[in-house]
Amino acid sequence: MKSTKVRKLSAAGWRVGTAREFLGLSEDEARLVSIRLALIDAIRKARARSGLSQVALAERMSSSQSRVAKIEAGDPSVSLDLIIRALIASGASDLEIGAALGTKIRTAKAR
Amino acid sequence: MKSTKVRKLSAAGWRVGTAREFLGLSEDEARLVSIRLALIDAIRKARARSGLSQVALAERMSSSQSRVAKIEAGDPSVSLDLIIRALIASGASDLEIGAALGTKIRTAKAR
DNA sequence: TGCGACTATGTCCTTTTCGACATATTCTAT
């Protein structure tokens, strides 16, 4: 958002901030969230590439379809453990898993 | 292990295999384990670099010293969530976190 | 338009994981 716009909004009585601030997340909590999101994204991609249905993926990781749905929905009842298990079972390579986490920094430096 | 040695051992009645086979881990389970190990390693390094004691790290992540000890000991009662929280709180960069996972592949290709 | 495959959401009960505490053990510097 441009700073001129921010100033206008402030003048009009709006408070402007990041989503992180709004949700009251600490820096660390925010990082954890973005890691989760990156991994979930990687799962969708890997699962699609492998042509697996949620049911099929669930079997592979001995879980249930509803769990897989919740994983991809970013449901809070899903742990990182389950997310990574899903990522592995959906056919992601080690490199992909690592990349899902390091990507943001790397692209930022690259441009 | 050299194949000649394997043959000798086999002749002598020994069964030779990987740790994975011995422990009865599936391919996927084994990958999960090695991810955990890589992350734990990264925590030790990051914590040392930051000069944090286990007590200090525990505070940062609002956990307890005993938990941190268990994390670094690879205790099975520790989840990936807690491991990553520790990694973040111990001052690791996004890049380090990603690297902890992609490293094996990358070095394998590099050499 | 209706049918089958796929995905989403809610709930229940069980298992796992957590923080906390108590207590050992190991390390470091004097």
Next chain:
DNA sequence: ATAGAATATGTCGAAAAGGACATAGTCGCA
């Protein structure tokens, strides 16, 4: 050698997360 800090290990009640099931909602396609 010994105190004090740091780390390790065990246990417990509470809280989080898991699988399973039931049930809706979507989507493509015949």
